[in-house]
Amino acid sequence: MDDWLKDSTEVEASWVTVDLAIFTIRSGQLMVLLIERGVEPFLGRPALPGGYVQKNETLREGALRELREEAGIDGNKLHLEQLGAYGDPRRDPRGRVVTIAYLALGPDLPAPVGGTDARRAYWAPVSQLEGKQAALAFDHPAILAEALEQVRSKLEYTAVATAFCGELLTLSELRTVYEVIWGQQLDPSNFRRKVLNTTGFVKPTGDQRFPPTGRPAALYRRGDAWLLNPPLLRGAGHTV
Amino acid sequence: MDDWLKDSTEVEASWVTVDLAIFTIRSGQLMVLLIERGVEPFLGRPALPGGYVQKNETLREGALRELREEAGIDGNKLHLEQLGAYGDPRRDPRGRVVTIAYLALGPDLPAPVGGTDARRAYWAPVSQLEGKQAALAFDHPAILAEALEQVRSKLEYTAVATAFCGELLTLSELRTVYEVIWGQQLDPSNFRRKVLNTTGFVKPTGDQRFPPTGRPAALYRRGDAWLLNPPLLRGAGHTV
DNA sequence: AGACGTTTAAGTCAATGTGACCTTTAGGGG
DNA sequence: CCCCTAAAGGTCACATTGACTTAAACGTCT
Numbered sequence: 177m178d179d180w181l182k183d184s185t186e187v188e189a190s191w192v193t194v195d196l197a198i199f200t201i202r203s204g205q206l207m208v209l210l211i212e213r214g215v216e217p218f219l220g221r222p223a224l225p226g227g228y229v230q231k232n233e234t235l236r237e238g239a240l241r242e243l244r245e246e247a248g249i250d251g252n253k254l255h256l257e258q259l260g261a262y263g264d265p266r267r268d269p270r271g272r273v274v275t276i277a278y279l280a281l282g283p284d285l286p287a288p289v290g291g292t293d294a295r296r297a298y299w300a301p302v303s304q305l306e307g308k309q310a311a312l313a314f315d316h317p318a319i320l321a322e323a324l325e326q327v328r329s330k331l332e333y334t335a336v337a338t339a340f341c342g343e344l345l346t347l348s349e350l351r352t353v354y355e356v357i358w359g360q361q362l363d364p365s366n367f368r369r370k371v372l373n374t375t376g377f378v379k380p381t382g383d384q385r386f387p388p389t390g391r392p393a394a395l396y397r398r399g400d401a402w403l404l405n406p407p408l409l410r411g412a413g414h415t416v
Numbered sequence: 417m418d419d420w421l422k423d424s425t426e427v428e429a430s431w432v433t434v435d436l437a438i439f440t441i442r443s444g445q446l447m448v449l450l451i452e453r454g455v456e457p458f459l460g461r462p463a464l465p466g467g468y469v470q471k472n473e474t475l476r477e478g479a480l481r482e483l484r485e486e487a488g489i490d491g492n493k494l495h496l497e498q499l500g501a502y503g504d505p506r507r508d509p510r511g512r513v514v515t516i517a518y519l520a521l522g523p524d525l526p527a528p529v530g531g532t533d534a535r536r537a538y539w540a541p542v543s544q545l546e547g548k549q550a551a552l553a554f555d556h557p558a559i560l561a562e563a564l565e566q567v568r569s570k571l572e573y574t575a576v577a578t579a580f581c582g583e584l585l586t587l588s589e590l591r592t593v594y595e596v597i598w599g600q601q602l603d604p605s606n607f608r609r610k611v612l613n614t615t616g617f618v619k620p621t622g623d624q625r626f627p628p629t630g631r632p633a634a635l636y637r638r639g640d641a642w643l644l645n646p647p648l649l650r651g652a653g654h655t656v
Numbered sequence: 657a658g659a660c661g662t663t664t665a666a667g668t669c670a671a672t673g674t675g676a677c678c679t680t681t682a683g684g685g686g
Numbered sequence: 687c688c689c690c691t692a693a694a695g696g697t698c699a700c701a702t703t704g705a706c707t708t709a710a711a712c713g714t715c716t
Contacts (some may be wrong), residue, residue: 177526187468187469190431190432191429192430208685216515227425229430230426231426231427231428234505235501235502235503260498261475263432263475263517265471296442340445347693347694348692358593359641360435363676364692364694365676365677365678365695368694369695370674375448387683389683391681392682392692393694394694405649409421411643411674604665605706605707606704608665609703626679627662627664629663630711630712631663632664633663651703651704
């Protein structure tokens with residue numbers, strides 16, 4: 177890169193990486209995808225998957241590539257949005273590394289495979305990680321915390337909850353997403369009323385799904401609306 | 417920086433900058449601070465203020481420094497939050513430049529002075545910029561658009577509106593912030609009821625302010641609450 | 657001093673949304 | 687056929703909202 181770009185000796189080039197906070201719901205728990213680092217620094221420590229942004233790719237393309245390489249996940253199937261940039265000069269012992277964190281949400285995803293820089297990849301329950309600041313490498317505890325708050329908050333104001341469900345979903349499934357992520361029970365009847373009265377949240381397909389026991393559930397598809405108006409607030413009420 | 421960092425020849429170092437979308441309200445209009453570029457590329461074109469992140473400073477510290485250098489504004493007085501990272505490899509003709517956009521909001525700020533890379537700095541009414549995609553340099557039209565949507569949305573769910581007011585504020589001032597940014601009139605009486613019923617939005621001081629005409633207005637201070645529960649939604653209703 | 661204009665403050669009321677709870681419906685299995 | 691279970695649909699008191707009206711507290715003008 178040309179040196180005339182710099183207008184001060186205090187400026188230096190940086191490495192730019194993307195890190196991914198990938199969430200899914202498995203066996204009734206909110207899970208985040210972690211890797212065990214196969215290279216220094218933090219060799220052997222758990223971390224969020226990620227890697228260097230390459231030449232000629234956008235940040236989002238880099239995130240999609242790492243999603244495929246490190247987690248073996250096809251990014252077209254899930255929701256991907258930028259979370260923010262983390263650039264504390266001391267966040268990486270190797271030097272100035274600015275990372276762009278991405279948030280990815282998907283339905284029950286396949287068991288991941290290890291990638292290039294990772295010994296192995298696995299789903300970790302979020303409940304076991306919260307509070308344990310020391311576990312993850314780099315500033316990944318902070319990134320994970322912000323990602324979690326982002327998810328919990330976006331459930332209220334957007335239809336992002338459908339990203340955790342498959343193409344066809346029942347209202348029970350959707351309600352379970354909220355219950356797992358908010359850690360609080362919701363009234364099934366009121367939830368149904370709220371969702372169906374919010375235009376564009378879900379649209380009926382006419383089909384049904386037959387659970388092992390109980391009345392069959394109507395199947396829905398994601399609607400066109402993204403912002404929920406009015407929002408679906410997590411009130412203090414009804415924590416069982 | 418050590419070369420062993422790179423794990424692929426496809427990886428390259430990047431320049432990292434911060435760009436600022438600084439908003440204030442002046443003469444009943446939402447204004448954004450623009451500079452006229454004094455260097456290539458886009459020489460002479462209007463742009464958001466910004467510059468390179470220096471060694472040993474965090475991204476936020478870089479944003480605060482640019483705020484001071486390019487706009488002559490003390491960052492301690494205003495609200496500063498990160499908006500997101502923009503890293504399309506074609507966004508800067510000089511090469512790979514990843515910029516971290518920051519959003520800054522403040523009460524009626526002083527007339528700005530030009531800085532190092534800027535011929536001059538000035539407040540531009542947002543209403544004159546919206547839609548005119550060609551005016552701003554780089555991808556700053558997109559950054560400005562996202563910043564605006566962020567502000568409009570955050571007014572609903574957070575107490576960020578107080579950032580546009582001074583330390584002491586009246587409910588009319590606060591309502592005007594909403595009206596200017598949303599471009600829609602609000603019912604004074606209902607607005608008052610909503611704000612005062614939201615615990616922690618504002619707290620009374622006991623003092624009064626005497627306008628040139630009319631009944632004196634009670635003075636309030638910012639409250640402790642950041643998230644508004646329930647939110648203050650901009651319904652379709654009451655557009656004058 | 658008193659009437660007036662202006663702005664803040666407070667009150668009314670119908671319509672709507674919410675939380676808690678109950679009843680009915682439609683399956684599968686003993 | 688009855689029981690269990692989960693979905694679907696309904697009830698009702700209560701809180702919130704939007705539109706509107708009324709009262710209070712200034713400065714100013716006559």
